[in-house]
Amino acid sequence: MTELFMLSALGLMLSLFLGLLRVLLGPGIGDRMLATQLIGTSGVGMLLLFNEVFNQPALLDVALLLALLAAVAAAAFTGQQKTHHD
Amino acid sequence: MINILSSILILAGVFFYLAGSIGLLRLPDLYSRLHALTKADNLGLGLLIAGVALQSQDLLIMLKLLLVWLSVLAASATSAHLIARQARRQETGS
Amino acid sequence: MNSAGLIVFDALLLLSIVGLAWASLATTDVRRSIILFMALGLVLAVAWGRLLAPDVALAEAAIGAGLSGALLLAAAHGQPSPLPPESTNAPRNHGAAGMGMVLRWAITLLCAALAGTLVWALLHAFSNPQHDMLPRAISANLAASGVSNPVTAVLLNFRAYDTLLELAVLLTAVLGTFALGQATPGYRPAGLVFDGLVRWLVPVLILTAGYLLWAGAHAPGGAFQAGATLAAAGVVLRLAGRTRIGLPVGFMLRMIMAAGVGVFLLVGLTLLLLGRPFLGYPPAWAGSLILMIETAAMFSIAATLLLAFLGGQPESTDVNAVANRQREEDPRC
Numbered sequence: 001m002t003e004l005f006m007l008s009a010l011g012l013m014l015s016l017f018l019g020l021l022r023v024l025l026g027p028g029i030g031d032r033m034l035a036t037q038l039i040g041t042s043g044v045g046m047l048l049l050f051n052e053v054f055n056q057p058a059l060l061d062v063a064l065l066l067a068l069l070a071a072v073a074a075a076a077f078t079g080q081q082k083t084h085h086d
Numbered sequence: 087m088i089n090i091l092s093s094i095l096i097l098a099g100v101f102f103y104l105a106g107s108i109g110l111l112r113l114p115d116l117y118s119r120l121h122a123l124t125k126a127d128n129l130g131l132g133l134l135i136a137g138v139a140l141q142s143q144d145l146l147i148m149l150k151l152l153l154v155w156l157s158v159l160a161a162s163a164t165s166a167h168l169i170a171r172q173a174r175r176q177e178t179g180s
Numbered sequence: 181m182n183s184a185g186l187i188v189f190d191a192l193l194l195l196s197i198v199g200l201a202w203a204s205l206a207t208t209d210v211r212r213s214i215i216l217f218m219a220l221g222l223v224l225a226v227a228w229g230r231l232l233a234p235d236v237a238l239a240e241a242a243i244g245a246g247l248s249g250a251l252l253l254a255a256a257h258g259q260p261s262p263l264p265p266e267s268t269n270a271p272r273n274h275g276a277a278g279m280g281m282v283l284r285w286a287i288t289l290l291c292a293a294l295a296g297t298l299v300w301a302l303l304h305a306f307s308n309p310q311h312d313m314l315p316r317a318i319s320a321n322l323a324a325s326g327v328s329n330p331v332t333a334v335l336l337n338f339r340a341y342d343t344l345l346e347l348a349v350l351l352t353a354v355l356g357t358f359a360l361g362q363a364t365p366g367y368r369p370a371g372l373v374f375d376g377l378v379r380w381l382v383p384v385l386i387l388t389a390g391y392l393l394w395a396g397a398h399a400p401g402g403a404f405q406a407g408a409t410l411a412a413a414g415v416v417l418r419l420a421g422r423t424r425i426g427l428p429v430g431f432m433l434r435m436i437m438a439a440g441v442g443v444f445l446l447v448g449l450t451l452l453l454l455g456r457p458f459l460g461y462p463p464a465w466a467g468s469l470i471l472m473i474e475t476a477a478m479f480s481i482a483a484t485l486l487l488a489f490l491g492g493q494p495e496s497t498d499v500n501a502v503a504n505r506q507r508e509e510d511p512r513c
Contacts, residue, residue, distance in 0.1 A: 001141070004093050006185045008134070011100035013192045015126065016223070018107035020196050022119075023219050024203055030116050030169045032215045034123050037165060038107055039219050040245070041127050041158060043226040045103065045134050047237075048151070049096075050229055052141055058234035058400040060150055061392070062241050065409065066225060067157035068385055069246025071377055072412055073218055074165030075370075075419045076250040077211075078172040157384070164377040171371075 002053055009049045016042040033077055040070045092140040099134030102126060116173050120166050127162035131155060193230065196223050214252045221245035234400035235331045238392070242408035247485060250415050254489055257364070326466025327397040335402065336470045340459040344448070347440040347477055354437050354484045363490035369421035378420040385413035393478050397467065403440075403474040407481025414486040427486060427494050437487075440480030444473050 019042065022035035047063040050056065102125050109122025135155045139148045200223060204216035221244030228237035318330050318338065325333035335343050370378065389409040396402030417425040427433060447469055448459045456462065461469050487494070 001089060001093075003185075004096065006189075008096050008100045010185055010189050012103055013189050015100075015103040015107040016226075017192055017196060018104075018111050020199065020219070022110050023216060024199070026212070028116060028173065029211055029215070030173045031119065032212065033165070033169050034116070034119055035110060036215055036219045036222070037162060038110055038123055038126055040222050041131055041162070042103060042107075043222050044154060044158060045099070045131055046226055047229045048134065048138050048154070052138060054232055056229075056232055056234060057147065059229050059237070060147065060154075061395070061400065062225060062229050062234055062237040064150060064154050064157070064388065065238060065241040065405075066222065066245060067154045067161065068381065068388060068409075069242065069412055070158065071161035071164050071381060072246050072416055072419070073249040074161070074168055075374060075377075075416065076253050077215070078165070078168040153384075157381075160377055160380070164373055167373045 005049045005053045009046050009053070012042045012045045012049070016046075029077065033074055037070065037074065040066055088140050092137040095133050095137030095140070099130050099132070099137060102130035102133065106130060117170065120170055124162060124166060127158055131158055190230070193223070193227055197227060210256045211253070214249055214256065217252065218245060218249040221248060235329075235402070235405075238400055238405040239408070242405050242412065246412055247408055247415065247489075250419070251485075251489055254364070254491060324463045324466070326461060326463065326468075326470050329396060329398055329400065329402075331400065332396050332402050332470070332474075336473060337461065337466060340444075340448075343477075344441065344444045344459070347444060347480065350481060350484045351438060351441050354487055357484075357487045357491070358493055360492040363492035363494050366423065367419055367421045370419070375420055378416055378422075382413045382416055385409055385416070389413070389478065389482075393474060396474060397471065403477035404481060406474075407478045408485060410478065410482035411485035411489070414482070415489050418489065425486070427483065429494060433483065433494070436479050436483045438480070440473075440477035443476035447473060 016039050019035045019038035023032050023039070026032055044063045044066050047059045047066070051059040051063070106122050106124075106126025109125070110119050113119045113122055132155055135151050139151045142148060142151075197220065200216055200220040204213050204220055207213045207216065221240060225237050225241040225245055228234075228240055315330075318334060321338070322328065322330060322333055325337040327333050327336070369375075389406040392401040392409060393403065393406035394401075396406070414425045414427065428436065444459075447461075451460060452458050
């Protein structure tokens with residue numbers, strides 16, 4: 001099973017890497033936000049797999065925190081406007 | 087038996103991750119990329135978590151895994167909405 | 181296969197960290213730079229997880245990947261928009277261009293020197309046959325520390341001085357934030373979708389903060405991670421346009437800001453009065469004392485981070501005052 005977990009982690013790393021290209025290419029803020037979202041989700045997946053490979057249950061908490069905070073960043077970047085414009 | 091099932095679920099999850107990220111890279115505009123990304127977030131992570139959950143005997147860990155998936159589901163749906171709305175606003179120039 | 185897979189994985193991870201760090205520094209657009217920095221935080225959290233350092237990974241996930249994006253963006257919001265890249269790059273005269281060149285080389289050399297020193301220090305530490313002396317000393321004394329997580333034992337017991345001074349630094353930082361005057365105005369009320377997320381995300385964040393604080397005694401976690409998570413709950417509330425974000429006002433706020441340092445000092449001084457060394461907890465009491473200090477520290481850290489996000493003293497949550505200000509801004513109503 002460990003080999004399969006490792007292979008899957010590699011697959012997720014590849015997915016993170018492709019997302020990285022989109023973050024660097026852009027072109028819009030929205031595209032970059034989307035790609036950051038993908039990087040976060042890939043990271044969550046990798047942490048879950050590491051939790052099994054290395055038997056470190058604390059990595060589950062890290063994954064949970066990443067998942068919970070994923071929305072905070074997106075909300076900070078989009079749509080939310082200050083009460084008055086200058 | 088459980089190992090085989092769990093392997094199939096995890097590999098399927100990784101497949102959706104890769105499909106989603108290739109879509110994010112290859113599709114022509116923001117709205118179609120949004121569509122590709124949600125596959126990785128929802129299905130990819132969901133299948134992966136189902137596979138990992140089968141491996142653990144602890145109910146508490148299973149519940150935590152479920153919470154991780156639900157958080158990502160809600161966060162990705164909300165931010166997809168926010169990103170699309172912002173892009174639409176910029177297009178219409180309001 | 182297993183080790184070869186790990187090597188490929190690590191190489192890709194390393195490549196993405198360096199690439200993101202370079203890209204976030206190289207771009208001239210502030211918002212783009214912040215997004216790249218956040219992506220870097222996410223990858224770093226994964227890297228700490230890969231290095232089996234979940235304590236650091238938790239802190240990086242809470243602060244680097246979650247909060248810092250919102251903090252930096254709030255800070256960038258008040259800045260004047262930067263000049264277009266052509267005008268900043270174009271040298272005004274040859275003298276300025278020469279100076280820029282010299283400065284650039286000087287900074288490059290300084291960075292290279294710093295990196296060289298770090299590599300040397302690391303090599304030196306690992307070639308030293310006694311480099312595992314400290315970990316062994318910690319595990320030998322862990323039983324007397326009151327907690328079973330070695331990281332918490334070091335932070336709150338063996339080197340409690342360090343943590344006390346760190347909290348004092350945070351207190352100084354929050355005083356600086358207060359000196360900026362009134363906070364920037366809040367956000368518009370969020371739409372239905374985001375509001376729906378806020379309704380369950382905030383309670384889950386608060387619950388997670390409590391869990392991390394409690395888990396800190398026996399597993400990765402602790403006051404810093406819990407405080408950052410609690411602050412994230414406040415940030416979400418503010419982004420959603422709520423006027424009440426969980427921060428008290430006036431005297432209570434000041435008490436919470438100073439609670440971390442205050443409780444820490446109180447414990448230390450009481451121990452002195454009882455004839456023990458400063459912050460030398462009696463082993464029987466150590467566990468509860470550490471939990472008490474950590475709880476106070478969590479609230480202080482959360483308040484500090486949230487005030488940094490506000491960028492000043494919080495505006496009054498008094499309904500009449502808010503209504504009056506809105507009337508002044510908009511003469512139609």
